[in-house]
Amino acid sequence: MGLILHHQSLGKVFQVRCLHIPLDDRTPFEGLVKFVENSVKDEHSRSPNRPVYLLGDSFGGCLALAVAARNPHIDLVLILVNPATSFNKSHLPPFIPVLEALPRDLHFGIPYALSLILGGSLKMAAARSEEALLSQQTVEELLRTISSLIPLLSDLTDTLRNDIFLWKLKLLKSGASYSNSRLHAVEAQVLMLVSGKDNLLPSGNEADRLRKSLKNCRVRYFKDNGHTLLLEDGLNLLSVIKATTTYRRSNQHDFVTDYLPPTKSEFRQVFDRDNRLFSLATSPVLFSTLKNGKIVRGLGGIPDKGPVVLVGYHMLLGLELGPLYEAFLREKNIIIRGMAHPFLFSQTETSRQEMSRFDLLRIFGALPVSPTNMYRLLSRKSFVLLYPGGAREALHRKGEEYKLYWPDQPEFVRMAARFDATIVPFGVVGEDDIAEVVLDYDDQMNIPFVQRWIESMNQGVIRIRTDMDGEVGKQDFHLPGLLPKVPGRFYYLFGKPFETRGMDILKDRESAIEAYSRIKSETKSLMSYLLKKREEDPYRSVVQRTVYQNSWGVSTEVPTFDP
Template identity: 60%
Template sequence: MASLAASFLVSPSLRPGPEWVRPRCRVLGRSVYGGADRVASSLESIALNGTPPSPVTEPLIEESGYLAARTKGKKREGERRLDDSMAVEIEELQVLWDDGYGSASVKDYLAVAKEMIKPDGGPPRWFCPVECGQPLKDSPVLLFLPGLDGVGMGLVLHHKTLGRFFEVRCLHIPVQDRTPFEEIVKLVEKAVRLEHASSPNKPVYLVGDSFGGCLALAVAARNPNIDLVVILVNPATSFGRSQLQPLLPVLEALPDDLHFTVPYLLSSVMGNPMKMAMVNIDNKLPRRLQLERLSGNLTNLLPGLSDLADIIPRETLLWKLKLVKSASAYANSRLHAIKAEVLVLASGNDNMIPSREEGQRLVKSIKNCRVRHFKDNGHTLLMEEGLNLLTVIKGTYTYRRSRRHDCVSDFLPPSMSEFKMGFEQTIWLLRYASSGVIYSTLEDGKIVRGLSGVPSKGPVLLVGYHMLMGFELFSLVEEFLREKNILVRGMAHPSLFIGALENPTSEFSLPDWMRVFGAVPVTGSNLYKLLSSDSYVLLYPGGAREALHYKGEEYKCIWPDQPEFVRMAARFGATIVPFGAVGEDDMAEYVLDYNDMMKIPFLNDYIRESNQNTQRVREKGSGEVGNHQLFIPGLLPKIPGRIYYLFGKPIETRGREGILEDREEATEFYLQIKSEVDRNMAYLLKKREEDPYRSILDRVLYRVLHSPIRDIPGFKP
């Protein structure tokens, strides 16, 4: 029962009077559930009049999941603040924190749902999963709107992760409930308006799964002036083209003694059992152990399908399908009125509704809408392997605590599960091929393997050479995380952030992962914010011109004439670490550069058109670096060599305040840093010839016999 108790937020014993504001208590208590309308009415009374609830309505409010969020830290007449001993201290979230993702599975959902579906005669209501815990200060509210099942536990795999950054509230629609769609819309709408009235400067998040997606869109259309962030997971707005349509006559004609076949009919079109069973399997395990755990998970999961007959019995299923039909029509007729920020998560292997095509349609039908496709997942995307909802929210810049997203103040550090998924699953092939080896320079000038020469306290500005297509980025960021537990915030071209790469078929890909791991648009204000917060910042003065250089420009620093960053570094006393990186010539053969492409008909027109609306980092009159055109070079992969890095001796800006006033001194300092980068690359080009493991064949053999990728030796400095 302990695991079941962790699924509800209710109060075990409530006393009337001035002590009604209490920290959240969590026990299993279905018998004291209250009606959602009564809850909302009581909350409205509190919001408008500041009057504590009566002993009769008190449990209904606290159990609704709104009391703690709406009264925490506030003081009205007749109320008192929480005791200091009860206050939750919010500690600074560390890099590679444990987000708990993978600790729950579909088996947990089935176990809790079995208890929650017991009839209690109550209408739809809200609850707060205990696994979500206490969120960080100023976290926005997230309202989860369930799919056909109505249980409200569809986020069970994500409770611990989301609970750190959201006040999570889940809607529960009892099995026997027959509330019409319009009434459910009003219920959610009332909750949204109360949250908005309580915190008008914070967004309200609506996460709608399938049927809940229609519900979220309906609420958004009816409340265009409220700041909403709507996340749709395989929304049922495409129900008119659903594969369930042929099943309706079968379900209606199905004899009562065959109702047990319903879950098996549903399982054939709902989710991907393999994806569900793989959620908590570590991909670093040996293949044999992975298969053993997968087999065990499937063995435990499949018998639980019989519980679907109780969660969605035939009569309820028929009602829900009619409900979805009306919800779909309602939402589709109001898409034009939606002004909210909308993110659609669409499965490519959805056998219930055509989610992939629907995602593309919604992007074109809703003004402020983006989409991310997950081609291998089924309809139950939130319960399948391959999706950490918080990671998607972070990677699409959807998380914010105020009206506008700030890529510095709203940034959430990457978790350990994101590190494993990002580096060990997404870009594993590049890591394996390049096997980056890093050197740094100590204060006495000695060069050593690793990052011990890089300061361990910020602010630090890493300034270096931008290799072709940014090949050097991934190993650099990974090594700082592994060795120093430091996240390097990379300054990237704005085109990665302003939607230039967005299209109706976008998948969660490399640009999204770059945002997850701290990349920000390269602007003066962002550099100011990062250095003022003692961050480690990765800056490439050559920018896109250097990363997309022409033939014959390998390992040539192409920097602007103006000393752009030195004054900013001096303002905050930042330590500048110049570095060089080589190895692009060992990774790919340059076939077509910009000059070659501009000689090809049609291709040159395409490049010109695509660059017309591209945001510029610098003014057009700032030389070739400012006037550079973006393009994708023609490359042929080579048998991989190796990427090498050398971080030079740290250069202090403290005590050099003259840089702020004297332009000549700033220029001289700027050129000194550039020459250090050139010197580092010259050293690497010479010394890499002494590396016995420069060839991938030698590295593979060494790895098989001795160690993982990152421990393969390099040249001796």
């Protein structure tokens, strides 16, 4: 059942197999383990250099862990969904002696157990209807779903006799005991998905325990979901696999070759739903420059084919990223591969780690910044997003809005020239229209307990510019204190494309330095232009934009200044 909502998307990436255990089957747990083990060994023999994924939901989690413990030499990736290893700590063990004392044909306890299992799904369905009360289609869909569940519950009650329910409980008990006794032998990579409102198993606490016991385990916590996580609204299993960089074709994840582009549903989920309020508040305006120097609204001046390197100013906390990715995908159907600090890929996680903005960055193409990754992307004619100012710009101090912190080394220009790539500088302004920094890095380092927290958070963080002097070469990660403002507007301007083809940049370092200086100067000019022209925008304020959209429709493009 849990595969129903996910087999179509998973089938585009994996060869999907499904284990079915008939209700009247009496194969003991070790027999089921051997059955799965044989299938795993068969797949491994066909493709010994590729991982085998085991998706274990509840009882299946015990099976997956047991198979992994018995086969440490096989490259396995386990995806555990509310694993039943916590059976002994659940509400279920007391049912065993009660059921043993009752006639086999009675159905005592089964409706209660089903309510524990399906309660979360029904809650999710109810919540979904409340969010869309005005949608007739959604209401009709919900009614059909509930109507179809009624005979299903009746059939299950008739089918799950006490003897079957008793056998399943004993199977759960033995499976939990078997897998728990062998956790130390599990070498597999593990991704665990747990629910915060699991009424059947204490999955949250179990995540705390398993994360400490397993050698290579990551967790994603869904606080509002129930036991039947895979059947509930709002979860896309493949998206979680992609967001956690769990998908790989070899013995380790490759950010270039293993990248799976975002799907239409992922795009709609992020930009048409989750990010909708931010987009309405900031109403981004994008301009680009044609080859003849004319500035036009939209991305008409951006090349249609790569390799292209986009270089520009990194706004506070990277707030400009969402509208930038959305515009390129929506207008040009181009995926930008953003070069991000390695900190975003190696940060410390917890057993109650929820899906985060960092996860979304991975889905939409972010990868650790390095010369090797940039080389490989450009060789594939990709669109690469690079911020020379890096973390120092994105975590700037008070009063440092729109100040570039670019290093003196022109290496990205030389790398672009190696592949005849086009460099497009861009400027972006508007961060000062939505928030003000009131507690910056310098302020925080003067507060003893905050200083200790920052130092602890940055222990072991990879430094990518250790060979550089000054502030560019060192920047501790921290969270600036911000004071929100009545939202203004974001403005982007992409400058005239800089062609490296035919230039002597690669061999002549002086030419590379000159080109680098021109690009940096152009980026400053683009921001100066936007800072001046935004004063002419009659819809800079969210109030004027709201009035306009109420008159012409939320989806209507709001006018701005004439470029």
